[in-house]
Amino acid sequence: MGTKHNVDDEPLPEEIARDLRKAVRLEWITIVSLVFIVGLVYAVMGNSQAMKTAWIEDMLSFIPPIAFLIGVRITRRPATAEQPFGYHRAIGISHVVAATALVVMGGYLIVDSIIALVTVDHPTIGGIQLFGTTIWLGWLMMAAMVATAIPPVILGRKKLKLAPGLHNKVLYADADMNKADWMTSLSALVGVAGIGLGWWWADAAAAIVIATSILRDGITNLRAAVAGLIDARPTSVDNKDPHPLLGEIDAYLRSLDWVHTAAARVRDEGQVFHVEGFVVPEPLETATPERLEAARAGLLGLDWKIRDAVVATVPKLPDVLERHAPRA
Template structure:
């Protein structure tokens, strides 16, 4: 099935993110400690949370590939959403720790100027994460994975954070040492903001929220299907990178079963063209003429 093939392909992007984050977080924490840069160490801690988030995406992708069973008739596609929800809490804790440490350092006037090596590490990290972002974004579009797309945007934000870290370190080197700590504080806020965004998106998915723009587009497409007289109801919900749509339409009450079934198939194929990972459940009802009309 193409859906599960795409999920397996998405694992490659998750593994690349994990490898990049492990290497970069270790380097930033070591060089940040040696080079005496609070901003670079905070950026390194930020990447450790990204390792957790990427592992959560990987675990979710693997569990999502399990076929439906007696207790999961719709499969396990929401596993990656649950994993992302857990990761958001872990990221929140790390973000609070970075903010707390930064505030403590602000009240500590004794600090050394960071090493120029820390700037090189920060800029190099930004370049690496931008390349990972471009790869994961292209892969997410190819396999239509919302989880991998979110991971790609996280890669991009990490690249921007590293650029900001380099700017903060430079300001500290030329005499504005407080900027290094303030940059670390800002990074802590960014970590928490990212955690809240992942949390909110996960909650929306788990509570069956659905994009209103997609509903409007699908409504127009279904109404234009030959044989459909009226679109009575349209509901949608997402499960990982799959979508389930429930449609109720009215048709000519004098059609036979085969003709009504053909309309159902046309609706299903129309929805499939809109989203290949979408499964539609179509309910046909006889159209009732308005009262007073013969």
């Protein structure tokens, strides 16, 4: 016996809706700033392998905000007979797409940079005429790296504040990448300076550092995205700990005075949770339809992220949940 919540296009709490609007606005600002950053870096990158790698990373930086905007838009669609759980998985799919792009390009750039290092490729940086004066292009490259590092770092910190409350891992991944962009800029700057000092290998070495950072971000996010799609236990947005709401759900179900023991199986649908609550009543007759409905309503009231809930009576908890349930 069980009851189920009707999954419709429910409004978000005002505070969450406000944070979501802020996140959408930040992602649009990110895209606009990236247009200028990509153009500026392309204009001054010359023959530097490090600058080329930094430019490609800037191009890849378009993927997470675009994936976030598309994913959020799709999740707003109401559930249908064909999609009874709604479209919340769009966030997870967006996460996989963004992470895969980072892994593929990061791997390619590492190989490309290693080839440049092994083949003893000596990059050259010439001069450019500005206002009748010849200026070494390397100075412009380094200035561009400093200037282009500032907007992503600021935007990343703002996104990091919003991601946990929204429980949006695409936004968190984008914010984490933005926040670390100063390392890319520093690596490229060191590579260009190395060329100026005659250290031809510094450029390729800096490119390898940048490419390794891209690959590491990609692997970390791909692992987390795939885990979500195969219904792994929900975690916090940084994927380090079990989500705290899991404990609250189990504690609520076990607090019901007609329940002997209980546990829940929770799916992370991308930004919201689907909860399957299993309760062992004592005695069985106490599990009336009214009490099951009240338990379902109580689950839905715990947190806005619980968008769908099922409460079922069972004679014994499923084995996978029994191991984590407290002993009676």
